[in-house]
Amino acid sequence: MDTRFRVETPEGIELAFSVAGAVPRGLAFLVDVSIRSVIYTVSALAFFLWLGEAATGPTLLVVFATEWFYPVVFEVLWRGQTPGKAGLGLRVVHMDGTPIRLPASLLRNLLIAADFLPLAYGFGIVSMLCDRHFRRLGDMAAGTLVIHTRHEGLPDHVELGAAPVPPPIALDAEEEQAVVAFAERAPSLTAARADELARLAAPLGGTRKALEGIAAHLLGREGSGPGSQGSAS
Amino acid sequence: MKQEAFQRERKDRWRSFEMALLALEEGEPAAADFAGAYRAICQDLALARERGFGTGLVSRLEGFAMRGHQQLYGARPLKGLRWLEGLLEFPAALRREWKLLAATALLFYGTGAASYLAVRIHPDVVYSVVGSAGASGIEQMYDPEAPHMGAPRETSGDLAAFGHYISNNVSIGFRCFASGILFGLGSIFLVGFNGVLLGGVAGHIVNVGYGETFWPFVIGHGAFELNAIVVCGMCGLRIGLAVTAPGRRRRGDALRTAARGVLPLLYGGTAMLVVAAVIEAFWSSNHDVWPTPLLYAVGTGLWIFVLAALVFGGRRRAG
Numbered sequence: 318m319d320t321r322f323r324v325e326t327p328e329g330i331e332l333a334f335s336v337a338g339a340v341p342r343g344l345a346f347l348v349d350v351s352i353r354s355v356i357y358t359v360s361a362l363a364f365f366l367w368l369g370e371a372a373t374g375p376t377l378l379v380v381f382a383t384e385w386f387y388p389v390v391f392e393v394l395w396r397g398q399t400p401g402k403a404g405l406g407l408r409v410v411h412m413d414g415t416p417i418r419l420p421a422s423l424l425r426n427l428l429i430a431a432d433f434l435p436l437a438y439g440f441g442i443v444s445m446l447c448d449r450h451f452r453r454l455g456d457m458a459a460g461t462l463v464i465h466t467r468h469e470g471l472p473d474h475v476e477l478g479a480a481p482v483p484p485p486i487a488l489d490a491e492e493e494q495a496v497v498a499f500a501e502r503a504p505s506l507t508a509a510r511a512d513e514l515a516r517l518a519a520p521l522g523g524t525r526k527a528l529e530g531i532a533a534h535l536l537g538r539e540g541s542g543p544g545s546q547g548s549a550s
Numbered sequence: 551m552k553q554e555a556f557q558r559e560r561k562d563r564w565r566s567f568e569m570a571l572l573a574l575e576e577g578e579p580a581a582a583d584f585a586g587a588y589r590a591i592c593q594d595l596a597l598a599r600e601r602g603f604g605t606g607l608v609s610r611l612e613g614f615a616m617r618g619h620q621q622l623y624g625a626r627p628l629k630g631l632r633w634l635e636g637l638l639e640f641p642a643a644l645r646r647e648w649k650l651l652a653a654t655a656l657l658f659y660g661t662g663a664a665s666y667l668a669v670r671i672h673p674d675v676v677y678s679v680v681g682s683a684g685a686s687g688i689e690q691m692y693d694p695e696a697p698h699m700g701a702p703r704e705t706s707g708d709l710a711a712f713g714h715y716i717s718n719n720v721s722i723g724f725r726c727f728a729s730g731i732l733f734g735l736g737s738i739f740l741v742g743f744n745g746v747l748l749g750g751v752a753g754h755i756v757n758v759g760y761g762e763t764f765w766p767f768v769i770g771h772g773a774f775e776l777n778a779i780v781v782c783g784m785c786g787l788r789i790g791l792a793v794t795a796p797g798r799r800r801r802g803d804a805l806r807t808a809a810r811g812v813l814p815l816l817y818g819g820t821a822m823l824v825v826a827a828v829i830e831a832f833w834s835s836n837h838d839v840w841p842t843p844l845l846y847a848v849g850t851g852l853w854i855f856v857l858a859a860l861v862f863g864g865r866r867r868a869g
Contacts, residue, residue: 431730
């Protein structure tokens, strides 16, 4: 299942965001809960040492503000990330992919009170599991998504172990892409698996080396030795 | 053009765009031509996709485009204090919602009055409302000798009482709003529940004979606090109605629009709760300092002010 969320930008290109599921979001939440409890403890202690008996008032105010506005402050000032979300590589964005701002952040974080019901974030979890974009109730009302910030992309320059060779038969666009994709992924596969996959392309030679040679040709690589062409990153 | 020639030709442009992105992500001001460089990246991405270039190259360009998009369309946070403008829209926004507001007020004050009368007529009813431990807790809280009415007995000092009122009352307001997303049921329950609770408490206090100190205590901040609960509950009902009866829109769209629409009301409701906490902690609770007639006079004045603001406010903007 493709869980990516596609947005068309005004520049006419389509961006695909990977939406984060309940597990990384839950872990980020746990990190934030721990940080919040540290804030409570430290502020209670500091106020007590400073003010003694009169510490109750300021402590209650800090607890109240942290409880409701900790995520708002971080999300608005830090481009959609609380410390927990930053640690897990998550970010809150509007449904059009732009960074979250105060109104949406306030809404989604006030509505956490509804996600919390009936107990232990029951509605929030059910909502995330049912929704195609893993949104909790607060996200739906605020029009926000939680996305992964890390792109585990492939390198855009691969070392090919073969000199460019034209393909022995004519390839259509899809087949050309498959050959290039194989060459890109081969370094991350075990040798046995790479050979096994290469055998599927018997008409093209059926070996990894043969496919890499064709890929080099398709990429337009010049020269004759492995890696002789300078980096084009 | 073959992929590697394409890459060679644009290598420098991509590298300088990446530097610009890193600088922006570090919080430095944008270069003058950033928007143009971003559009060029978008074009490269579109070309790379169209020509079926390798996944590695396309995903690298996608990464650039996404990060650029975040920077270009990322508004500067909190610029111009937009939320303050939201607060200024409060009276007009209330005015537009007067029907729902009246319905919520009816729910809150209706359940309150019913509960008050029930406890006055059958004093034992209070034990079904708050339980026996709750009843004695209330008696302690509103004991004329208590230093801070409405706060736990051990609370000492105006500031501690203020902290208690803020964290308690504002949280109740927020919950009255948030639970409304459950088809409005949460808001109806919480507003009714608070009405029953407050009415029952008032009835019980009067039954045990503390009425003479209770009313002058609650009248001042009550003007803001009780009506703020109504406003927050109304916000919850508004989003609940959007989910329940979205009309000709999709449920999600109706919900998002309604949620954006109630924000000025939420700002206003929260501000009212903060004002109530200030009055309660620093004025009402000094009921032993000020003469009772003064407390009544100020309290009545505050009610007239709030009600007049609700009835007459925002006519110009609501237009």
